[in-house]
Amino acid sequence: MKTKKFLLQEKDIPTAWYNIVADMKNKPLPMLNPQTKQPVKAEDLYPLFSKAVSEQEMNTTDTWIEIPEEVRDLYKVWRPTPLVRAYGLEKALDTPAHIYFKNESVSPIGSHKLNSAIAQAYYCKKEGITNITTETGAGQWGAALSYAAKAFGLELAVYMVKVSYLQKPYRRSIMQTFGAQVIASPSMSTKAGRKILTEHPNYQGSLGTAISEAVELAMSTPNCRYTLGSVLNHVMLHQTVIGLEAEKQMEMAGEYPDVVIGCFGGGSNFSGITFPFLRHKLVDGKDIRVIAAEPSSCPKLTRGEFQYDFGDEAGYTPLIPMYTLGHNFAPANIHAGGLRYHGAGSIVSQLRKDGLMDAVDIPQLETFKAATLFAQTEGIIPAPESSHAIATAIREAEEAKKEGKPRTILFNLSGHGLIDMAAYDLYIGGDLQNYEVTDEEVKKNLSELEQIIK
Amino acid sequence: MKTKKFLLQEKDIPTAWYNIVADMKNKPLPMLNPQTKQPVKAEDLYPLFSKAVSEQEMNTTDTWIEIPEEVRDLYKVWRPTPLVRAYGLEKALDTPAHIYFKNESVSPIGSHKLNSAIAQAYYCKKEGITNITTETGAGQWGAALSYAAKAFGLELAVYMVKVSYLQKPYRRSIMQTFGAQVIASPSMSTKAGRKILTEHPNYQGSLGTAISEAVELAMSTPNCRYTLGSVLNHVMLHQTVIGLEAEKQMEMAGEYPDVVIGCFGGGSNFSGITFPFLRHKLVDGKDIRVIAAEPSSCPKLTRGEFQYDFGDEAGYTPLIPMYTLGHNFAPANIHAGGLRYHGAGSIVSQLRKDGLMDAVDIPQLETFKAATLFAQTEGIIPAPESSHAIATAIREAEEAKKEGKPRTILFNLSGHGLIDMAAYDLYIGGDLQNYEVTDEEVKKNLSELEQIIK
Numbered sequence: 001m002k003t004k005k006f007l008l009q010e011k012d013i014p015t016a017w018y019n020i021v022a023d024m025k026n027k028p029l030p031m032l033n034p035q036t037k038q039p040v041k042a043e044d045l046y047p048l049f050s051k052a053v054s055e056q057e058m059n060t061t062d063t064w065i066e067i068p069e070e071v072r073d074l075y076k077v078w079r080p081t082p083l084v085r086a087y088g089l090e091k092a093l094d095t096p097a098h099i100y101f102k103n104e105s106v107s108p109i110g111s112h113k114l115n116s117a118i119a120q121a122y123y124c125k126k127e128g129i130t131n132i133t134t135e136t137g138a139g140q141w142g143a144a145l146s147y148a149a150k151a152f153g154l155e156l157a158v159y160m161v162k163v164s165y166l167q168k169p170y171r172r173s174i175m176q177t178f179g180a181q182v183i184a185s186p187s188m189s190t191k192a193g194r195k196i197l198t199e200h201p202n203y204q205g206s207l208g209t210a211i212s213e214a215v216e217l218a219m220s221t222p223n224c225r226y227t228l229g230s231v232l233n234h235v236m237l238h239q240t241v242i243g244l245e246a247e248k249q250m251e252m253a254g255e256y257p258d259v260v261i262g263c264f265g266g267g268s269n270f271s272g273i274t275f276p277f278l279r280h281k282l283v284d285g286k287d288i289r290v291i292a293a294e295p296s297s298c299p300k301l302t303r304g305e306f307q308y309d310f311g312d313e314a315g316y317t318p319l320i321p322m323y324t325l326g327h328n329f330a331p332a333n334i335h336a337g338g339l340r341y342h343g344a345g346s347i348v349s350q351l352r353k354d355g356l357m358d359a360v361d362i363p364q365l366e367t368f369k370a371a372t373l374f375a376q377t378e379g380i381i382p383a384p385e386s387s388h389a390i391a392t393a394i395r396e397a398e399e400a401k402k403e404g405k406p407r408t409i410l411f412n413l414s415g416h417g418l419i420d421m422a423a424y425d426l427y428i429g430g431d432l433q434n435y436e437v438t439d440e441e442v443k444k445n446l447s448e449l450e451q452i453i454k
Numbered sequence: 455m456k457t458k459k460f461l462l463q464e465k466d467i468p469t470a471w472y473n474i475v476a477d478m479k480n481k482p483l484p485m486l487n488p489q490t491k492q493p494v495k496a497e498d499l500y501p502l503f504s505k506a507v508s509e510q511e512m513n514t515t516d517t518w519i520e521i522p523e524e525v526r527d528l529y530k531v532w533r534p535t536p537l538v539r540a541y542g543l544e545k546a547l548d549t550p551a552h553i554y555f556k557n558e559s560v561s562p563i564g565s566h567k568l569n570s571a572i573a574q575a576y577y578c579k580k581e582g583i584t585n586i587t588t589e590t591g592a593g594q595w596g597a598a599l600s601y602a603a604k605a606f607g608l609e610l611a612v613y614m615v616k617v618s619y620l621q622k623p624y625r626r627s628i629m630q631t632f633g634a635q636v637i638a639s640p641s642m643s644t645k646a647g648r649k650i651l652t653e654h655p656n657y658q659g660s661l662g663t664a665i666s667e668a669v670e671l672a673m674s675t676p677n678c679r680y681t682l683g684s685v686l687n688h689v690m691l692h693q694t695v696i697g698l699e700a701e702k703q704m705e706m707a708g709e710y711p712d713v714v715i716g717c718f719g720g721g722s723n724f725s726g727i728t729f730p731f732l733r734h735k736l737v738d739g740k741d742i743r744v745i746a747a748e749p750s751s752c753p754k755l756t757r758g759e760f761q762y763d764f765g766d767e768a769g770y771t772p773l774i775p776m777y778t779l780g781h782n783f784a785p786a787n788i789h790a791g792g793l794r795y796h797g798a799g800s801i802v803s804q805l806r807k808d809g810l811m812d813a814v815d816i817p818q819l820e821t822f823k824a825a826t827l828f829a830q831t832e833g834i835i836p837a838p839e840s841s842h843a844i845a846t847a848i849r850e851a852e853e854a855k856k857e858g859k860p861r862t863i864l865f866n867l868s869g870h871g872l873i874d875m876a877a878y879d880l881y882i883g884g885d886l887q888n889y890e891v892t893d894e895e896v897k898k899n900l901s902e903l904e905q906i907i908k
Contacts, residue, residue: 003531010461077457077833106560108833110872150830170875176882177829177875375631376604379531379562418564418872421624421631428630 003378004087006249008080013072016064018240019056020275021233021347023282026354027060028233028346029321032308040318048218048226049234052123056234065237067119074118074151078107079241083249088377090397097400097407098255099393102246102273104414105380109174111415112269113144113229116238120227121148131224133217135159135185135210137265138337138385139171140415141229146178159185159213162205164337170419185210192216192314207266207341208313208327215316230266231311231320231345239272242412247276250410257288257410259396263388264292264301264359265339267348273412274357281356291396292348292359293388295339295367297332297435300325301352301359305446308453309343319453323349325437326445328452332435334364335423336384362391363434368427370394371417383415384423457832458541460703462534467526470518472694473510474729475687475801477736480808481514482687482800483775486762494772502672502680503688506577510688519691521573528572528605532561533695537703542831544851551854551861552709553847556700556727558868559834563628565869566723567598567683570692574681575602585678587671589613589639589664591719592791592839593625594869595683600632613639613667616659618791625873639664646670646768661720661795662767662781669770684720685765685774685799693726696866701730704864711742711864713850717842718746718755718813719793721802727866728811735810745850746802746813747842749793749821751786751889754779755806755813759900762907763797773907777803779891780899782906786889788818789877790838816845817888822881824848825871837869838877 021027030039045054056065067075086099104112124132132154136142142158149156158180165172165184172182185205186193192212196203203209211228218226228235243260250256260277262270270292280286292301300323309324311317324343331340344352351357367384370391375381382390389411400407417424426432475481484493499508510519521529540553558566578586586608590596596612603610612634619626619638626636639659640647646666650657657663665682672680682689697714704710714731716724724746734740746755754777763778765771778797785794798806805811821838824845829835836844843865854861871878880886 003528005464005530007464010459074457076459147833151833169879170872173875173879173882174835174872177826177835177878179830372631376633379601379605381628381631418624418628419875421627421873424631425623425627428627 004085006083006252008245008248010076012245012248013075013079014067014241014244015072016066017237018244018276018279019059019062019065019237020278021060022063023279024350026350028350031318031320031346034315034319048215050120050123050127050129050225052127053120053234056237057232068122071119071122075241080245081106083246083253085253086378089374092373092377093394093397093401095397095401096405097397097409099397100250100253100257100410101413102242102410104242104269104412105416109143109147110418111140111144111383112239112242112272113141114147115241115272116229116235116268117141117144117148118151119238121145121152121154124154124225125152129154129223129225131155131221132227133157133214133224134227134229135207135214136229137161137207137340138164139168139175139419140338140383142182143171143174145227145229146175146180149180150178156180157217158182159187159210161185161207161210161337163333167335167422168337168419185213187213189213190216196313204333206313206330211312212314212316215312230268230341231343233345233347235268236271236275236345236347239268240275242269242272243274243276246273246410255408258408259289259291261291261293261389261392261409261411263339263385263414264294265385266341267345269412269414271348278356290357291392292357293392294359294361295334295336295388296361296363297334297437298325298340299361299437300342300344302361303437303442306349306353309449311343321346321349323352324449325442326449328448329445334435335420336367336388338385339388360392362388363436364432365434367391368432380413381417382413383417384420386414458539460537460706462699462702464530466699466702467529467533468521468695468698469526470520471691472698472730472733473513473516473519473691474732475514476517477733478804480804482804485772485774485800488769488773502669504574504577504581504583504679506581507574507688510691511686522576525573525576529695534699535560537700537707539707540832543828546827546831547848547851547855549851549855550859551851551863553851554704554707554711554864555867556696556864558696558723558866559870563597563601564872565594565598565837566693566696566726567595568601569695569726570683570689570722571595571598571602572605573692575599575606575608578608578679579606583608583677583679585609585675586681587611587668587678588681588683589661589668590683591615591661591794592618593622593629593873594792594837596634596636597625597628599681599683600629600634603634604632610634611671612636613641613664615639615661615664615791617787621789621876622791622873639667641667643667644670650767658787660767660784665766666768666770669766684722684795685797687799687801689722690725690729690799690801693722694729696723696726697728697730700727700864709862712862713743713745715745715747715843715846715863715865717793717839717868718748719839720795721799723866723868725802732810744811745846746811747846748813748815749788749790749842750815750817751788751891752779752794753815753891754796754798756815757891757896760803760807763903765797775800775803777806779896780903782902783899788889789874790821790842792839793842814846816842817890818886819888821845822886834867835871836867837871838874840868
């Protein structure tokens with residue numbers, strides 16, 4: 001576990017986020033109002049989000065968007081995060097590849113989610129909003145927002161996907177310790193929740209359903225806004241601090257990545273680590289591969305379709321152009337709760353459509369095998385989500401070995417797994433399994449979707 | 455949660471540990487062979503520990519002991535750790551005091567225990583030892599040693615106190631993920647375990663019993679040594695990197711602490727943060743207070759007696775001069791599992807006897823109240839153990855407020871509480887309680903002890 005860390009100073013924390021949309025030749029398609037099928041404007045989002053992030057969501061022209069001083073001040077609690085050369089892992093794989101990872105697990109809540117949580121809470125506070133709502137899958141986003149809400153003195157209600165609420169009770173306790181209200185979703189507290197519980201009393205929840213509930217609560221509570229930890233453009237924007245720091249750190253290491261990898265749920269950490277590198281592909285024509293690592297049980301980028309879909313289960317959100325499995329897709333109960341989302345955000349979907357990035361899908365057991373090897377060689381127990389990126393990095397390193405050629409691999413360690421030990425426990429005991437979606441399921445879901453969207 | 459961190463560079467990691475014994479006017483009394491009542495010599499310890507740490511244990515002359523390069527290399531994985539000015543906590547307390555904490559929770563296993571685990575594993579490896587054993591309470595030490603054993607390729611067996619094994623199953627999974635064998639103690643795998651289980655079938659375990667089992671296994675396994683995470687002089691020595699860094703960082707902050715606080719189980723993190731500051735009291739006569747914060751349920755420094763006692767339950771260890779509640783003391787099942795030990799190490803006991811340090815005892819509910827306030831104001835969920843130090847720092851800050859005078863307070867945040875959320879869960883639900891030892895219990899236990907030691 002001998003290590004080489006590349007460390008930046010506080011002054012190196014980026015002063016602006018990178019807005020990749022400004023550099024894209026083909027802009028993402030607009031979000032549509034589901035009734036009128038007209039493009040959504042920033043002001044249409046004001047009832048739902050803070051004005052500042054509504055504007056950011058629609059910004060297609062400014063390449064750099066300034067990070068407010070108050071947000072940078074809070075970033076200083078844990079940023080800049082280390083870039084690490086994974087010598088231990090390289091040695092175990094006996095590979096000529098050089099493997100680097102950006103360690104976002106060092107944040108106080110253990111993941112990258114805080115990068116956007118702080119920004120969103122800040123803007124709400126600044127605009128005089130007193131209450132916020134959100135949904136959370138594995139609980140990483142909910143924990144981050146609980147921290148950020150407390151930091152800015154906002155009241156927070158979190159709808160947590162029921163399967164994660166049960167699998168990860170301690171993420172719930174973390175949110176409660178920070179002072180948030182946590183509700184298992186589907187719940188009886190919203191119309192959307194009551195409807196689905198009436199139809200499917202044992203439904204274990206999905207991010208899509210939890211989003212519906214959080215949106216409904218925000219729309220029906222005075223001075224309240226909704227916040228989201230992934231999928232939307234402004235979240236991708238906030239997360240680019242990861243890649244911007246990593247760029248400088250790779251320079252310190254005297255290398256440039258051949259391939260950059262992020263695990264993929266809705267796209268937040270993936271975009272964070274990859275967009276600043278993709279910039280050089282878009283702007284300077286740099287030859288670099290970018291890979292999204294998604295679970296085999298929820299493979300929207302590898303096996304979904306590019307089309308308009310709702311961001312939530314009940315159909316409260318605008319229509320979003322996405323690679324999707326259908327908003328009514330109910331993913332298997334894998335332990336990477338943060339990757340159980342039916343669609344990809346509109347920026348990533350456009351990049352994927354234009355062939356500017358790749359995607360792979362990884363079975364659950366391969367991710368835990370990778371996670372355990374990483375723990376034993378690098379000393380950090382990774383989150384199940386992040387382990388999809390590790391597994392993909394290992395595949396790349398093994399290919400390099402087969403080819404007998406060097407390869408520089410960078411992946412994002414989006415979070416640690418200390419709250420996910422129940423999943424490791426099952427893996428150690430041999431009680432975890434793979435889940436793969438059948439083609440029939442995907443086809444059935446997507447044809448249902450076509451009926452709904454028409 | 456606005457923060458001010460004082461950060462050092464890798465080059466500032468200390469190159470030598472501080473051996474306080476060399477500076478003590480009254481040296482700690484020697485350990486005694488329980489049969490002969492003669493002082494134990496370093497070579498008497500060789501069958502139990504690596505030679506290097508056996509020598510360190512007995513070293514009363516060298517003020518500075520060099521840290522091997524291989525150990526410093528592994529320290530670089532997470533050291534130097536930040537010193538933080540707790541502005542958020544100060545504001546919430548509305549106190550004129552300045553509160554600083556050294557953040558040892560940033561280590562890959564989440565606590566300070568790695569400082570000594572790496573050193574002990576390194577020396578074993580260097581001396582050709584292949585197998586090691588240990589005990590663990592809350593699991594912080596076991597997790598640290600699992601990491602260190604894997605880093606140096608040693609096989610490890612950990613006896614985990616049964617109450618913690620049950621309360622904190624995920625610390626067990628962490629150790630297993632790092633490749634260690636974990637056994638709930640008391641177990642049927644040793645004579646010591648079988649004896650106590652026969653007498654008390656439902657005994658929930660104690661560090662004393664787990665030590666007996668780990669020692670017995672080490673003594674009966676070829677090429678195997680025992681390691682300990684607290685109490686002994688060499689462990690205190692290794693932990694002084696904490697205070698040595700903190701000294702430099704307080705200088706960066708332009709302040710000197712009036713009071714330095716560490717929570718107290720066997721003394722490892724307490725000694726780590728305080729000894730380098732105590733040096734100036736011993737050597738330069740500097741006016742500084744040092745406080746050990748122990749739980750009301752296990753108050754050896756505040757209510758125990760100074761006398762020779764065994765370090766373990768079965769009486770396998772040498773007799774150690776300690777403030778003790780008796781080695782057969784069975785502490786209540788508080789959630790600060792790392793503080794459930796019957797005695798204080800010999801250095802600390804001597805310092806206490808000579809009036810060079812203070813001790814306070816804190817009830818369980820006060821620690822969780824302090825922990826929650828700390829989480830909500832500083833953004834880090836602290837370990838139940840560390841929360842004793844936080845509670846003591848809060849008492850000091852409140853006194854400063856009463857006096858209307860400034861006071862500079864430094865405490866050690868020995869670890870985070872992310873694996874201890876079950877305890878927070880109980881606290882949130884109102885299901886935690888205080889445990890206080892009665893005078894009768896203490897007296898009874900100590901009089902039994904007198905019979906045994908005679």
